[in-house]
Amino acid sequence: MSDEAPLTRQQIRRKRKFGEPILPEEEDEAEQEHRHIIAVELENTIGALNRVTNLFSARGFNLESVAVGETEEPSVARLTLVTVGNDRIVAQITRQLDNLVNTYDVTDLTDAEHVERELCLLKVQYTSETRPEILDIKDIFRGRVVNVTPETMVLEVTGPNKKINAFVGMMEEHGIEEVARSGQVAMHRALEYEAPNPLASADAESTTNGSASDE
C-alpha cells in the first residue's frame, strides 16, 4: 500500500503508546472518552436485569447510573444506563448488551435528539432564617416540597443530570441529610412529527421549547 495511505487505528494506537508525535489530522476522535446514555429493552424479569448489570462488572465496564421499570408492554422492561468510555468501549458495551439472549433492543441515545430526566429526593435541614432561601432555590429549579417537619423538609426535583447536580450543590451549605436519585431515564424526541394544523404546530413548538429551557 502506498506511503500516503492514512494510518490505521491500530497504527495510531501504536504511535501513542511509544510517545511518537501524532499529527492533528491523525488524532482519532474515537479514542476520546464521552458520557453515553443507552436504552435497553429487555425481558421483564429479575434474571434479565441481573444479567445486564452482571455484564458490567464481569467485563469491567463503567456504570454511572441505571434506572429500570416496566414499559407499555408488561412483559418488557426498559432500562436506561449511563456509562463513560471511548467509542470502542461503548461499541463493546452495546454489542455485548445486544448479545444477551433476553434483551430485545439496545439504543445508544447519546448522539440522537433525546430527552433525559432524573428524579431527585433531597432531605435538607432548615431554620426560620434559611427557609425562604431554600424555598427560593427550590422554585428556581422548579422543585416541590413533598414533606416537611419542624427541622427538615424533603424536596423533589426533576431534570437532566446536570440540573440535579447543580441543585444538590446549591443545597449543600444548608445541611443535606439524605439524597435519593433515580438515575437517568431517556427517550428519543419525536423528530418525525408533522403538524396537522398551525395550532397543533404551535403546541408542539412550545412543548419542545419548554423541555429545552429545562436543560
Added chain:
Amino acid sequence: MPTDTLQSSDSATTANGAHDAPTLKGSEIFVRALEEEGVDRVFGHPGGAVIKIYDAMERIQPSYDHVLVRHEQGGTHAAEGYAKATGRVGTVLVTSGPGATNTVTGIADAYLDSVPIVVFTGQVPTHLIGNDSFQETDTTGVTRSITKHNFLVRDVNELASTVRQAYHIARTGRPGPVVVDIPKDVQMSEAPFLYPEEPDLDGYSVPGAAAPSQVDRAAQMIEEAEKPLLYSGGGTINADAPEALTRLARKANIPVTTTLHGLGAFPETDDLALGWLGMHGFYHTNMAVQNADLIIACGARFDDRVTGDVEAWAPNAEIIHIDIDPSCISKNVYADCALIGDAQEVLQQLLPKVEPKDTTDWLTQIDEWREECPPYEYEASENDDIAPESVVEQLYEKTQGDAVMVTDVGQHQMWVCQYYKFGQTRSHISSGGLGTMGFGLPAAMGAAFGMREGRDLDVVCVSGDGGFVMNAQELSVAARHGLPLKIAVLNNNYLGMVRQWQSLFHEERFSHTDLRPTNPDFVKLAEAHHCVGLRATSPDEVGDVIDQAWTVDDRPVLMEFQVPKEEMVFPMVPAGAASDDMLTEMFNKEKMAEK
C-alpha cells in the same frame, strides 16, 4: 411477566395438538425432550435432585446412551470433547449443589472456547429455594457470567420449550454453554408433553451473511494488499468453513496462520501454511504477522496469547475481521473492515469477488524468515533422554494426521501444536481460552464416544503428569466402555510450563513445581483403572511403546514417556511483549552459556 405470554402461546399450540399430547411427569418430559432433540449421548452423574430423572430414564429406556462419569468436571469436559469432535451439542446431567458447582470449570472452559454444551442441573424444590437447603446453590447465579445463557425452570409447562431453546442457543451463532436448572418439584409435576418445532426466542438472532458493502470493501483491500495474511481461528471450524478458507487462500495466494483452535482448518503440509502463531508460534509466522500489510482474521478473537502486546501487534496491517459475534469486532484490535456473519457464508460471498494475485515476493520473504529460525527443529538430547518433541513427531508418524489429537494444558500442549501436522478439521481438541489442566483425558473420552457416531479416527490424548492426575478418575469410565484411547503422558515430574516460566523469568526459583518423589507410578495407575500401562524411559523405546499401544483396541492404553524436566518450549514471546520480540532456542543456549 413474560411467562404469561409464553404460556398463552403454548396453550394456543396445545389447543391443536391437545389430543395427542400425553400428560407426563416433568422427569419424563425431560427424558423424552432429549430424545426429540436428537441427543445421542448424555454425560452425567446422579444425585438427590435428579434422582427422578434417572428413574424416568431407567423406565423409559430412551434412544440415547448415558455415560456415568466419575466427577462432574469430567462430565463437562467429556461433553466438550464430544461436541468438538462431532460438531454436535454435548449434553451433561448433574445434581444440585456440589454436582452443579463441579461443572463450573467445564462450563467456563466451554464459554471461553465457544463449545456448544447444555448442562442440566437438578435444583432443590422451588419452595425451598433461598432457604440454604441441603445441596442448594444458586446455580443460575453462579453460572451467569460463564454461560451464553441460563434458565431456571419454575413451571413444568415450560420445561420442554426451555430444553428446545437451550439447544438452539448453544448450537447457533457463536456456540457456547447453556445451563438449565430444574427444581425437583418441577420434575415431579405433570404437564402435557409437546416438543416445540421452533424455539420461542424473541430477543435472540443469529447473523447470516455480511453486509455486501463491507464484502466489496474487503475484496478491494485484498486486491490492494502486497503482504496479506489469513489468520484463522476456531470459528472457521465451527462454521464448517475450512474448505472455503482453503479456496480463498489458494485463489489469492495468501499464506495462512492458524490459532490453537484453528489447527486443522488448513492442511499444514500446504505451501501456504505457516503453522500457528502467538506466544509459542513459529518465528516466521510471528514475523509475517508483524510485517503484513493486511490481516484477514476469520473466526478468531485476537486473544492475548496470540497478540502479546496488542498495541505493538501487526503494526503495519489493516485488519479485516470475519466473525459471527459482533462483540468480537474491535474488542482487542481495531477492525478496519468488519464482516459480521457466518464464516462459511461470508467466505462464499468474498470468494467470487477476490481476484487471483501474485504474492511471490511476500512468500519468498517469509521463506527467508523460515530459514533464519526453522520450525520443527529442536536440540537432540545429548544424554539418553527422550526429547518430548520427538514423541509428538512419532505420534504423527504413526497416525499420519488421521487421528483426533486431544491435549491437556502445558508444555506438551504447545509441542503438539508445533510438531503435529494437522491435516483435517475437528482433529485438534484442546483447552485454549481457560487453559484447564485436567481437560485432556475426559475430553478425549468424549471425542472417542463421538467417533462411534460417525468418523472412525483414532483418538490420541497427550497429557502432562501434572494435568493428567487432575481428572485421572475418568480412566475407569473409558475402560468401562472399552474406548481404545491412546494416552501419552509426557512425564517430567514437574509442572513443566510453570517451571519454564520460573527458569526464564524468576531466576530459577522453582517454587512448588516439583512433583517428586510421590508422583504416581503411571503404569500402575492405568492398571488400577483396568487400562493397559506402558512405559518408555529412553529414546529407543518410544517407537516400540507406540507400536505396542496401537495393537490394543478394546481398552485405553496409557503410555508414560519419561522426559527431562529442563526441556522448554521455544520460540516464546514473553507475556505482554511484542510478537517480534521472541525468545528462541538460541537465546536459551546463550543464557545457559553465561552461567
